Amino acid sequence: MYKDGHIGFNALLYAPFVPLVSARWSLETAVLGTVLVVGLAPLPDIDELLPRIPHRGPTHTVWFAVLVGLFAGVGTTLLVDATATSSTSVSAFRFGFAVGTGSVLAHLAGDVVTPMGISPFAPVSAAHVTLDWFPSKHGRINRALLLLGSGALLSSLALAIGFSSASVPPI
Secondary structure (H helix, E strand, O other): OOHHHHHHHHHHHHOOHHHHHHHHOOHHHHHHHHHHHHHHOOHHHHHHHOOOOOOOOHHHOHHHHHHHHHHHHHHHHHHOOOOOOHHHHHHHHHHHHHHHHHHHHHHHHHHHOOOOOEOOOOOOOOOOEOOOOOOOOOHHHHHHHHHHHHHHHHHHHHHHHHHHHHOOOOO
16 A cells, blocks of 8 residues: 555544544543554555665564554653653553554555565564555555545544533533
8 A cells, every 4th residue: 555545544443443532531632543543654664765674574564563552652651741640651651552553553454455465473474464455556545545534534533522522511
């Protein structure tokens, strides 16, 4: 998949979680998750800019997903107010870790459907995975995923905003 397809696919996968995250934690947390999911969607393809790293090599593994998750977990923990309790910090870390790791894993899932595929457990396993459904450059599919994912995510955010404003007592 290309960048637009990955962003749309990640948005589509995160959309059902927005109201849940908003209800469990806050609308702000759901929006933070949205920013992470969309922002991290193309990250594994950074290997195209790095001359010594093969495309769909180390940045297209579960190990890279976990590494990104650790950084996202630490980042979300740092965003938590300094007066927060330790349980809030642990919760922030878990949320950031799950969203960061999930974002990269969603990217990998998007690449599995292409003929080139990936080796998600390299170098531990050389197993190569591809479903060979459509080429990465398939413009219609990339655009369709972007439109579908954007629509689903925006609808989900609107739903979460409606729920959060409905719980606020009138002035």
